Amino acid sequence: MVQTDAVVVDDIVKRFGGERRRILPFRRPRREQSAPVLAVDHVSLRIRKNEIYGVLGANGSGKSTLIRLISTLLIPDGGRVEIFGHDVIREEKVVKRMLNRVSVEASFFKKLSPVENLMYATRLYGVPGSEARREIPRILEALGIEPDRFNRPLEQMSRGMQQKVAIARAFLTSPVLLLLDEPTTGLDPRSKLDVQEFILRLRRDHDATVLLTTHDMAEADALCDRMAILESGRIVVEGTPAELKARAATPEHPEPTLEEAFMHFTGHSLEEMEEAAAS
Amino acid sequence: MGMSNSPGFLQEAKASYAFVERNLNLTKRYWGWELAFFVYSVASSLSVVYIGKAQGTDTRPLVLYLGIGTLVWAYLSSVFDSISQMIAWERWEGTIEYTFMAPISRMTHMLGTSLFSVVYGLLRAIALFVVLAAFVQLDLSRMNVVGALVVVLVGSLGFIGVGIMAAILPLMFTERGAEMTFMISSILLLVSGVYYPISVLPGWMQLLAKISPATYVLDGMRRTVIQGQGLASLGDVLLPLAVTGVVSIPLGVWVFLQAEHYAKRTGRLKRSG
Structure with missing residues (x-):
């Protein structure tokens, strides 16, 4: 069977800061420029159709930048990204039709209702209005949102509920590629399980491909077919969860957890890396 | 869920309705602020016309002159503000990335926002007129209704184009862009002859007045409402307004696309606040 690549990321580079170009032709570039930050450093990866692919890394490792590059919100400084054979820069509109994203912030008009x-x-x-009006209540109910909440402002809902509405938004637009940028961060265990269940359902029922960034190792282990560990904008290792754990195994510690495998490949625990990123 | 199978342009037109419906819903949800801003508009408009009323004995022409100024500015500033602040608003709400990820053309985005702005601005100006007319006598006996309507609609095109161009400021300058658009609106108020003829302005300000579409809309409105002039004699107003509209809208969208490219290259397409 021929495996189709849903996403091809080829040697992609993204820097921020250190901008020396002039915005206006008559304006001199500022003398003191901030040092450029290499957020994504020559990353290459391929995600197969219908796969759930995880990108693990601490805050500031480049996960969200990678998602933004794939979702047409950032223009890379080098390399290319293709979604089902379509270049994200040259065929932006075609690509946009194929994807949707759920980010760590629910990102809604908070005064408006779900x-x-x-x-x-x-x-x-x-999506035709009549169809949307029919499907929205059905999907919200399937996500466990009470009907009396449907028409109340989102700001009156918990973060977990808001995140479920964000999942519904992605679901309603039938994406063939779903980009999930830490979708369960900060959710209570019940909401986390609901969201994870919905991701699996989306893949199963809609043949969707999923790119999931997370720093929740248990979540990555449970959901992902393959994963990459990203550190300082670079992929340090890629494989299935079992492969990563096997490669991190030592005679002293033959069955490491994914968390331990992460430490093995990066030399740090996730907490240490996040503390370093925060400072 | 299935996507619509309509032809491309029809799909874009339908998508532009998303912005109309969304803004209508936001207006309803923020009804308290809408009421507060309307009361403020009524109070400031009445203050201006009462200043006119206080000048001498037969103040009806002056009151009408000021009344037109305040009503036209209420409309134009409403159109300008809703278009120029569309990016700042989405940044603040945190929805900017989702709107820019949607598979629609930027023209559709602008068309939907502008359509709502014009209809909302007109309704608001009509409501303001009704309240003003209840407080002061406005002599509309010579008004040429068709002429006034044409001036407002043609003038709206130029303001839409200028508004789109101003909207790039919050796109490029994440921290101060919204303040910059507010300053543009303030300068337009100062130089366009809203409450006084532009002849009283210093020479350099008169040059700015000449390039402000608001100057022509106000001139045209006063000539149709006070003097009852018809379309035939309004060529010197309608031509610059039509040219401004025809040039500024496509130019505004083009400039906006360049700014969007810059924002995507430098990572400025993010939420703030």
């Missing part, structure tokens, strides 16, 4: 927010999102993606 139904109003979802009507806006579905109209942008060309």
Whole structure:
């Protein structure tokens, strides 16, 4: 059977800061420029169709930048990204139609209700209004949101509930590639399980491909078919969870956890890396 | 869920309705602020016309002159603000990345936002007019209704184009862009002859007045409402307004696309606040 690549990321580079170009032709570049930060450093990866691919890394490792590059929100400084054979820069609109994203912040108009927010999102993606009005309550209910919440402002809902509405938004636009940028960070265990279940359902029922960034090792272990560990913008290792754990095994410690495998490949624990990133 | 199978342009037109519906919903949800801003508009408009009323004995022409100024500015500033602040608003709400990820053209985004702005601005100006008319007598006996309507609609095009160009500021300058658009609006208020003829301005300000579309809209409105002039005699107003609209909208969208490219290259397409 021929494996189709859903996502091809080829030698992609993204820097921030150190900008020396002039915004206006008559304006001199500032003398003191901030040092450029290499957020994504020559990253290459391939994600197969219908695969759940994880990108693990601490805060500031480049996970969200990678997601933004794939989702057309950033233009790379080098390299290329293709989604089902379509270049994200040259065929931006075709690519946009194929993907949706759930980020760590739910990102809604907080005064609007879930139904109003979802009507806006579905109209942008060309879903007929009558169909959206029929499907929105069905999907919200399937996600465990009480019908009396459908028309109340989102700001009155918990973060877990808001994140479920964000999942519904992605689901309603039928993406063939779903980009999940730490979708369960900060959620209570029940909401986390609900969201994880929905991700698996989306893959199973809609043949979607999923790119998941997380720093929750248990979540990555449970959901991902393959994964890469990203550190300082670079992929340090790639493989299935079992492969990564096997490669990190030593005679003294033959069955490491994914957390321990992470430490083996990066030389640090996730907590240490996040403390370093925060400082 | 299935996507619509309509032709491309029809899909884009339908998508532009997303912005109309969303802004209508936001207006309803923020009804308290809408009421507060409307009361402020009524109070400031009445203050201006009462200053006119206080000048001498037959103040009706002056009151009408000021009334037109305040109503036209209420409309134009509303159109300008809703278009120029569309990016700042989305940054603040945190939805900017989702709107820019949507598979729609930027023209559709602008069209939907502008359509809502014009309809909302007109309704607000009509409501303001009704309240003003209840407090002061506005002599509309010579008004040429068709002429006034044409001036407002053609003038709106130029303001939409200028608003789109101003909207790039919050896109490029994440921290101070919204303040910059506010300053543009303030300068337009100062130089466009809202409450006084532009002849009283210093020479360099008169040059700015000449390139402000608001100057022509106000001139045209006063000539149609006070003097009852018809379309035939409004060529010197309608032509610059039409040219400004025809040039500024595509130019505004083009400039916006360049700014969007810059924002995507430098990582400025993010939420703030």
